Amino acid sequence: MELEKKTLGEPILKVVHLKKWFGGKSSLFSSKKEYIKAVDDVSFELNAGETLGVVGESGCGKSTMGRSVLRLIEPTAGEITFEGKDLMKLGGKELRKVRSKMQIIFQDPYASLNPRMTIGEVIAEPLEIQLHLSKEEIRNQVLKTMETVGLNTKYYNRYPHEFSGGQRQRIGIARAIVLQPDIIVCDEPVSALDVSIQAQVINLLRELQKKMGMAYLFISHDLSVIKHISDRIIVMYLGHIVETATKEDLYSRPLHPYTTALLSAIPIPDRKAKREKIILEGDLPSPADPPSGCVFHTRCYRAQPICSEKKPEFKDYGNGHCCACHFCNCENEEEKAE
């Protein structure tokens, strides 16, 4: 009956104008406050049962965004609507109740498990906090979940240090799914794993999604992983969304010059696929002092004077393919046509 209310494809999470600014210290000689705008005006929707990939380089704000959505980090401003409720207005008990439907898996399977708790205790903790169950029920539920994620139930009383990275990540996944959430934020869940183990964990996440129907907000810097797992993708740069599209559109027809460069820079394990690489100059600017106008103009190979003056509009180019650029690939085509 749970499944009835969240029909596949309908938005269950809506984020509008989300902002997270860190700092706010005024410097010694001026009263002007300096903020690090980690996430600056981000809006998107997550549909039930889909995987929304968030990709970008380190420092682009993707992890901060993922955590702000759950209010693990308190957002500076914005609206987060989940199942019709504005999370920003909830407090204490109500927020805790909603969080049972929203879980997170972290990147570092070594750091995200309490070394003093057994596997059984780690997975049981969310159940103890959220539901009033008997010890017996909790134990059964934990054992069932361990089986679902492919952990041998005889490890129930073992400690995290006895496990390899891949198995620890399975424990993290078990903890996240034990409450049968609607949304899981996956924050670089496979980045710390070896390639052969990475594939196992990716397959497990997909399998669980098919079985349980939850939506993933999947954060990663790895464009190949993102392409494999996502339905739709958000590309972030310096706290802003620069492009969103379905997976097919983004990879076959990237609009933003940053996405284009990013895609061309991935080393492909195929000797025949020789491509023209777009090598971006320089490094990511500091988010404390973001460039004027379009945030990407300092590294953009297509930049014109207007880019440093005017912030580009986030426009829809059809089929939900949106991009914020004055000279995106689409505009170019139109110019050529004229």
Place this chain on the structure above:
Amino acid sequence: MKNEALLEVKNLRTYFHTEAGLVKSVDGVSFRVEKGKTLGIVGESGCGKSITSLSIMQLVETPPGKIEGGEILFEGENLLNKTEDEMREIRGKKIAMIFQEPMTSLNPVYTIGKQITEALLLHEKISKHEAKARALEMLKLVRIPLPEKRFNEYPHQLSGGMRQRVMIAMSLSCNPQLLICDEPTTALDVTIQAQILELINELKEKTGSSVIMITHDLGVISEVADDVMVMYAGKVVEQASTDEIFENPLHPYTVGLMNCIPKLNSDVDTLPTIKGMVPSFDNMPKGCAFCPRCSMAKKICEQKAPELVDVDGRKVRCFRYTKEWKEEA
């Protein structure tokens, strides 16, 4: 006829004597690096790829580690017979190394300039003034903006990509004949990775040095390496030219590795996987180390450890390419 080898490693064995037992991190590894070529070493964590490179530099911590045997011939001379003083002459000057973590491999209390000139003053007979000029030249070469300013800055004032470029400038300052890169781009973003790989390729062409590129990323290998060596549990499982290995991988582990990475140019619902995980050193299988994870394993694989065999001029450690395999069938 093969080209002249700059480095030839023969049957290298580096073991660690730990409280928990003997760990054969590098177990009978042989390879050669030709002049002006790049050798890629691929494998997952714990396969011995980094220990191989540390052994060449003789930077393995002793104890617990020890180079138990083998030869490391560099320009025809066995490095294992060198004294520590002689090795110090070679490290940094003839063989240089770039590490994975540009954050931790620079000294935080010295300026960039001091750290680059240190190697120069140690190995070359030049004045401080000349050393500074050379260091600035190197910083320009690796495309660090405003080199004069950066020269007097400390590592924490630079971004990750810049620090890695400083490391490259430092290791290339004495024109080494061999550059060992241990996961040089793993900690970096894709766009920065592209910059660094292009830089290493460019500098290699300019200076004619050879490169050993250690990585877990087959994409990086395909872009920079001429030859590839795949390692698993301390042993070489496959050696071939990069073209051959991508065209037709022979060892089941190499095949598995190539299949299990998500591809940009193809869509599959479920990724092929290699089942299980790397065996721990105290629980090494009796036969082939890869046997418990191998989808093609037969009885013989459990019983005997395979040798490295020649297959059409390539090397592979697998029974599938031996007579015994056919006999069992």
